[in-house]
Amino acid sequence: MKISELSDRSGLTVQTIKFYLREGLMPKGAATGATRAEYGDGHLERLRLIRAMREVGDLPVFAIKRIIAAADEPEVGLHELLGTVQYALGPHVDAPADDPQWRAARADVDALIAELGWRVTADAPARDLLAQTFVALRKLGFPVVLTELRPYIEAAMSLGEHEAGGLSTDEPRTRAIHRTLVTTVLYEQVLLALHRLAREHESARRLG
Amino acid sequence: MKISELSDRSGLTVQTIKFYLREGLMPKGAATGATRAEYGDGHLERLRLIRAMREVGDLPVFAIKRIIAAADEPEVGLHELLGTVQYALGPHVDAPADDPQWRAARADVDALIAELGWRVTADAPARDLLAQTFVALRKLGFPVVLTELRPYIEAAMSLGEHEAGGLSTDEPRTRAIHRTLVTTVLYEQVLLALHRLAREHESARRLG
Structure with missing residues (x-):
């Protein structure tokens, strides 16, 4: 054409x-x-x-270039390629490495991931995002304890397993990138919307 | 003081x-x-x-005023008060009511919520957020089907139940608002971060 x-x-x-x-x-x-x-x-x-x-991903051209280069390079495995996509999506937290509260939170995140036995690189942006949230929770007087985190960990694991079920090295790489983008960005939005709706329903059931 | x-x-x-x-x-x-x-x-x-x-909530003064007014009015029940907080948090989608694709998506959302039997008001902002996501998925050629949505619905329900477990009419209203804000904004961020980490782990397990 x-x-x-x-x-x-x-x-x-x-x-x-x-x-x-x-x-x-x-x-x-x-x-x-x-x-x-x-x-x-x-x-x-x-x-x-x-x-x-x-x-959908709101990615700048330099990030798209990096992803396309990885997609076009057969030496780059599918796991690494999709990791490039997910890391590009951020969110990129400006880590205040000098702040003791931040350092403590980040150490807690690393300990949690190690305890869960999750295979996640040391520079995964989501580690910093989680640490940032721990700092915010503590500043507001909400302790970050495993019993509070447990339901969220379980929800994340079950969704991660479900989504990974669709991964296959037979899938064309372009399609796999497309699907990672959609699952990461759009299905997270689906999850947030459903979470808000379920909260309202449960509140109505108990108090309404 | x-x-x-x-x-x-x-x-x-x-x-x-x-x-x-x-x-x-x-x-x-x-x-x-x-x-x-x-x-x-x-x-x-x-x-x-x-x-x-x-x-935390990034709320404008007019929204804070509305929440405070509801908190100070004993006639306003706890469910309604916390709903005011959650609705103020948005996200507020600019619904393109004339767009047939949007109207179809919003009708699908309403049908889904009715089928689930969830007690959610007709003007809950999360309905529009979900409809917007359905439109985006369809435009990208990803069909929105119940089998795909099911794991997200289940995760949302289990978190909604867990969070509602902490609701009590004995709790001071200021504290209840505080907790709703934190659960909605910060624990959703916890959930997103854990979701990203769990995805990476599952991808490493299957492909790495």
Whole structure:
């Protein structure tokens, strides 16, 4: 297909597509003339993925570039590739490494993960996010104890298992990235919305 | 205590405390002179709650005013009071009521909640949040089906039950608001962080 059709079908302007080509986010089309090229379904799929990364994941171009480079490198395994996607999604906490309260919270997070036996890298952004929340809870006088955390840990584990059930090295890498993006961003939003609704229902049942 | 001590102990400036007094967010102190007043522990507790609503919940003053008014009105039951807090926290989705895709998604959400038998008001903000997510999933070609939603519904129900277990009409209303705020905002952040960590662990277990 021509670039104009690629634009129609991806919902991106020709200008945007040319920018992505210049940035190396997708391979050039097959030249059919001095200024014309032919594009295939692979290009369309790539553009839809880039669009989802921008619109759903709110990812900057440099992060998209890193993910695309990993996707195009067969040496990078699926676990590492999907980790690149998840880490790019953040949230990136500005860790106040000098603050003793923060350091204590981060040590608690690391101890908790070790106790759970979870295989998570030392620089997973979610460690800092959890530490930040521990600090906030303690400042408000809410102790962070395992009995309080337990139901959340169990919910997270059961969802993590469910989502990992869909992982397969047979799945095309572009599709796997797409699904990681959607599960991480959109299903977390589904979870939050359902959590709010379930809270209201339980409150109505007990007090209403 | 004097207003200067109230300022020290609440971590808010005297100027901010005077602003809250003018806005009617807390009762005036007992006058001990033309320009001096004496404040009690109730004032301090109120200021800590306002501070948490601003800092943790990111709530604007008009929303805080509505919550405080409900807290101070004994006719407002605890379920309604805590609902006021949760609804104020949003997130407030700008519902594109003319969009047929949005209308279909919102109808699906309403049908789902009815099927689950959840007692949730028709204007709960989480209904719109869920509908918005359904629209985004469909646009990306991910069908929204009950088998996919089921694990998230179960996680939400089990957390909702756990959190409601702490509800009691014996608890001071200020403390109940405080706890709702913390559970809604901070424990949702705990849940997200744990979800990311559990995903990474499960991915490592299966693919790493």
